[in-house]
Amino acid sequence: MAQARKRRLRLSAIIGTVPMMIVAIGVYVIGIAFTVFWSFTDSKLFPNSTLVGFKQYHRLWQDDRWLVAVQNIWIFGILLMVFALAFGFLLAVFMDQEIRQEDLLRSIYLYPFAMSLIVTGLVWQWMLDPNFGIEHTVRSLGWANFQFSPLVDPNTAIYGLVVAGIWQGSGVTMAILLAGLRGIDAEIWKAARIDGIPIWRVYIFIVIPMMRGSIGTAFVLIAVGVVRVYDLVVAMTGGGPGISTNMPAVYVIDMITKSYNVGQGMAAATIMLLPVIAVIALIGLGRIVSTRRKNAAILRAEATA
Amino acid sequence: MTNHSVSVKDLTLNFGAVKVLKNLTLDISEGEFIVLLGSSGCGKSTLLNCIAGLLDISDGEIWIKGKNVTWAEPADRGIGMVFQSYALYPQMSVRGNLSFGLKTAGVPRAEIEKRVARASEVLQIEPLLDRKPSALSGGQRQRVAIGRALVRDVDVFLFDEPLSNLDAKLRADLRVEIKRLHQQLNNTMIYVTHDQVEAMTLADRIAIMKGGHIMQLGTPDEIYSRPQNRYVADFIGSPSMNFIDGQLQDGVFARGDLTIPMAGYNYASPQPPGGPATIGIRPEHVVTGELVGNAPVQLDVTVDIVEPMGSDTLVWTEVAGERFRVRMDGHAQVRHGEPLRIGIVPARASLFDAKSELRL
Numbered sequence A: 001m002a003q004a005r006k007r008r009l010r011l012s013a014i015i016g017t018v019p020m021m022i023v024a025i026g027v028y029v030i031g032i033a034f035t036v037f038w039s040f041t042d043s044k045l046f047p048n049s050t051l052v053g054f055k056q057y058h059r060l061w062q063d064d065r066w067l068v069a070v071q072n073i074w075i076f077g078i079l080l081m082v083f084a085l086a087f088g089f090l091l092a093v094f095m096d097q098e099i100r101q102e103d104l105l106r107s108i109y110l111y112p113f114a115m116s117l118i119v120t121g122l123v124w125q126w127m128l129d130p131n132f133g134i135e136h137t138v139r140s141l142g143w144a145n146f147q148f149s150p151l152v153d154p155n156t157a158i159y160g161l162v163v164a165g166i167w168q169g170s171g172v173t174m175a176i177l178l179a180g181l182r183g184i185d186a187e188i189w190k191a192a193r194i195d196g197i198p199i200w201r202v203y204i205f206i207v208i209p210m211m212r213g214s215i216g217t218a219f220v221l222i223a224v225g226v227v228r229v230y231d232l233v234v235a236m237t238g239g240g241p242g243i244s245t246n247m248p249a250v251y252v253i254d255m256i257t258k259s260y261n262v263g264q265g266m267a268a269a270t271i272m273l274l275p276v277i278a279v280i281a282l283i284g285l286g287r288i289v290s291t292r293r294k295n296a297a298i299l300r301a302e303a304t305a
Numbered sequence B: 001m002t003n004h005s006v007s008v009k010d011l012t013l014n015f016g017a018v019k020v021l022k023n024l025t026l027d028i029s030e031g032e033f034i035v036l037l038g039s040s041g042c043g044k045s046t047l048l049n050c051i052a053g054l055l056d057i058s059d060g061e062i063w064i065k066g067k068n069v070t071w072a073e074p075a076d077r078g079i080g081m082v083f084q085s086y087a088l089y090p091q092m093s094v095r096g097n098l099s100f101g102l103k104t105a106g107v108p109r110a111e112i113e114k115r116v117a118r119a120s121e122v123l124q125i126e127p128l129l130d131r132k133p134s135a136l137s138g139g140q141r142q143r144v145a146i147g148r149a150l151v152r153d154v155d156v157f158l159f160d161e162p163l164s165n166l167d168a169k170l171r172a173d174l175r176v177e178i179k180r181l182h183q184q185l186n187n188t189m190i191y192v193t194h195d196q197v198e199a200m201t202l203a204d205r206i207a208i209m210k211g212g213h214i215m216q217l218g219t220p221d222e223i224y225s226r227p228q229n230r231y232v233a234d235f236i237g238s239p240s241m242n243f244i245d246g247q248l249q250d251g252v253f254a255r256g257d258l259t260i261p262m263a264g265y266n267y268a269s270p271q272p273p274g275g276p277a278t279i280g281i282r283p284e285h286v287v288t289g290e291l292v293g294n295a296p297v298q299l300d301v302t303v304d305i306v307e308p309m310g311s312d313t314l315v316w317t318e319v320a321g322e323r324f325r326v327r328m329d330g331h332a333q334v335r336h337g338e339p340l341r342i343g344i345v346p347a348r349a350s351l352f353d354a355k356s357e358l359r360l
């Protein structure tokens, strides 16, 4: 019975999603296939089909700009992940305290996410500009030696991007994690209070483990944002000073539109695809493992009940 | 004072402008099993949460074991609590659930192990210790939740509808087990439910609540046999009591042609009062069959509706123009429209003042 119902459900689901699947196969998969294919050609201004093997990849990994871009995305990605999740979580905990004005605050925190990254980038570029941003303001208040202008120094410019990224990403993370927090039964909190467990321990040992789903969602959202970060860089630094804030996506676009080297751009794009595939594979694997475990647990419970 | 395990004095609790509990007083003796019973929204859980310290009270005092704990943290009150939703920590094993609070409190490891072993033996959950709650059935989960209260080694147990999420059979099983647990441990238990059967079977004393007040506090027998007011009389018993409004004059209840001399009735006040009154008669106290002859008052009625329920049969009739339910033996052969002779025993009936609705 249950089996049959499941199958029928799945069939109708498939019928419903067929148009979407055609689009997905037609556009995404074919697009990806061409990207990969061209990465093995010596395409210059226009794509061609002269195969050259791994030559483009070889050259790619000898290009300083690409190496800087890869290093940057690690710095940017890890810092953003840690801080956006941390800030988002703290904001969510704060919002969960039955504070007044919750709706207003939530809108304020979500506002950055609603804005285009170009706008975010420009706003932060101004704020971090030594001539009229934070540094200027603090100096005009009397601290003449105050320095905060990360974007002009090649060594720190990437951290300027990180700050803007965190500002932009914390709000959504907060919204997702807040939904997760609200989903936790009030009686769990009561039980923990009766057990005399300090609040921070309840969060760490009970609540956060229960929020794995929403934390995972936030994680994936941030990760995807990191891999394709482009507009923020273009708006804030244009990849500079020098090549110091290059990112893979910026590199790909520049290769195609400025260096007229489609082959190498496609090689870079193909490399970018790998971490995305890895993340998706990991999530899929995690799902399979957890459903297996849950099914086994239910079976065991039924056997003993 | 000293022999009271839990004392609630003049407790008032407001949620904003809403008064949920009003000057409520309740003294519970050492080792007593108290059931808070009432319809939904009457403030049972609220009272329990106040005793537990999960809600800050607006006025009054709460004493546990001779100590004023009104402003003490829940963990410092010497209580354990079991919830309707079990409220187990889902990512921890059963053992983790039982020991987490003790670990946090810095109880030595050997002591923790001893207590977990004892609790799991009492509740027969030893084979489940290494499982996650998601791998347990509802009954097993609630056992673990009781175990979590047990390992705290406290004198007072609070239960908030612990069996409501279980199916009927499991509920009956676990009910007996809770009773056994109480006999074994002999500690004070305060138990919230809206199930009459649970209340009657478990309680030493039942507190019937309505709108934030305790309507009556008494043993199950007192509550059942001598309800203090019409609300309690109506609330307890299933099928519920028959009520007939009339006049009480010189020890005789009358309504039109119907007269019931209240000989043998145990009045609440020494002076038998007079005036508008309501008589309440439980369907199961109406005498039928061969025994009718022995009943002091006998009436002839007509059968309207018959509801066979297996072990017994509920017969609907009419007395003095009011619907009147009679509980008969399951084998009783009665049919719609047939005449029926019933007997009433005034000593087992209840009389209420028509206005104050208090027992006369």
Ligand SMILES: Nc1ncnc2c1ncn2[C@@H]1O[C@H](COP(=O)(O)OP(=O)(O)OP(=O)(O)O)[C@@H](O)[C@H]1O
Pocket: B015, B018, B020, B038, B039, B040, B041, B042, B043, B044, B045, B046, B047, B194
């Ligand atoms: N947090 C709250 N804020 C405002 N009112 C509340 C709150 N919690 C409960 N109430 C109100 O207090 C009253 C008593 O609630 P309580 O939960 O104690 O009822 P209960 O007797 O336990 O009912 P049930 O049998 O449905 O559990 C209800 O009218 C409810 O609406």
Ligand SMILES: [Mg+2]
Pocket: B044, B045, B046
């Ligand atoms: Mg309740």
